[in-house]
Amino acid sequence: MLTRLLLLFTVTIWGWSFVAAKICLDYLTPVELLGLRLLVGLPILLIIILVKGISFKFDKPLRLRMLAGSAILTVHFLLQVTGLKYTSATNTGWIIAIIPLVLVVLSCIFLKEKIGRREIFGIAVATIGIVLLISRGDISSIGGWLSSYGDWLILASAHTWAIYTVITRDISRARPPLIVTFVLMVPALFVTLIYMAFTSDWNRIVAVPAKPLVALLFLGVIALALAHWFWQEGISTIGAYKSGTFLYLEPIATTCLAVPLLNESFGIYTAVGGILVLAGVYWAQRRQRHSVERDC
Template identity: 30%
Template sequence: MKNKTMIGHILAFVCIMIWGSTFVSSKILLDTFTPIELLFIRFLIGFITLCILSPKILKLENRKDEIWYILSGLTGVFLYYFIESTALVYTYATNVGVIISIAPFFTSILAYLCFKDEPFKINFVVGFIVAFIGIFFISFNGQQMHLSPKGDILTIVAAIMWAIYSVVLKKVNALGHTSIQNTKRIFAWGLFFMTLSLPILGFDVSIDEILIPRNLLNLLFLGVIACAGCFVIWNHSCSILGSVRTNQYVYLNPIATIIFSVIILHEKITPCIVLGTILTLSGLIISEYKKES
């Protein structure tokens, strides 16, 4: 049991580290594609990858179970990513980085309301506050915070969407199918909702733009690894640890971003970043340690 739990923690950590690096690829690709175009292409690549890995069509014993896949695709794939991308148009990336970190808090509240087996304890609140302060130091790094109500509210909504997805995912995992099968079906519904939005939001992408080497490599990274690979291991981690414990790793996302900023963009590490990293890791330890006791 301990080995299985450790695997769950490792999977969540690896996933967050990869997701923390995606900003580099996204920044490059947004020079060519709009947010919805990039979103659709990366998840389409991810879906095709999962179909190759698991070509068998998942047949549900109870058609009513489809609602959990529909809700997962709507909230965790389409709405979360689209709302977050839209928020970046109206507010600063630093604001989004800080505000989105409240997703674990919303997840804990929803899990407590929906499933009494995931108790909402005081240690989680303390850990959340400590980690949130740390994320604040990392994201703003001594700069002045600029409030943008429209963008900031959209980011809060995005965090709520991810929390809903995390809770609904528990229902999906309880159906007993493999993580790849579940993720593939969730992606299918996410792409369905994206397709409905394309006539309104617009989609003007040429194959020549996709085949530009720089674009193609980054699209493959986002689609195959960050989407297909990470969603599978994240969903599997949730099935092992539960949605609340797995989502605590969201606190590490800004740290992962800082690491790749230093490695790839050669950005400097400042005292604020060091302090923020210590606080964020401390918050995660506080939340997890009490739960193990």
């Protein structure tokens, strides 16, 4: 029971993280938000790893794949945080929920895994939901589609996360996922900090008000470091598949906070689109027992 409450807390935190990011983006650029979040969160994650006594040793065959995974992870973070700047936290939460289906397609293409009728039907249903979310119900308006710049970036980030998952799957099986997450995020931290050193106004960053500062601490300490720790503890206790079912609650947590706190709208097309996405993902995964990966 305690493990399930911990997992429920974790996915709620991850759902709220999109709202916290929106608050920060009113004061910080996407690159600044990413760099500062990693700067705050990774030292906490490192402490957890050291306390648990996890070794940093990686076999040589894994290192090249780790380099590729780190590069894709950096691109993924930048796509997602930039997309959040131009779309709602609510839409982000629902669109991100499609990641398991993207994984199914990529596994078919790159890992030669078969896709059955159940998966095809689930993908079709979820795709209709994505169309409703991006078009906001106005499917005939090309201009409306093109103006949904942020939604397209979030959708692209769902694909980059799926690619990252496929590339690093063997690494996460060979080494504890917590240390893999930390090591692959470190290059992203250095890249963003170097970029910030030449482009950012540090006087503006230091003068950030209390509200976005609290949101940034939430993103780094709780949503990045502690939540990943809790998630791995949950997986080790009840398994990846059962833990993964909690992810269906993440977009609901986003919506429940974004609507009252950010005054985001939640219309009929968002509701129907979100339901179709979750229904499609659920249907496609109903009889599968493999690991369900989560977007950071």
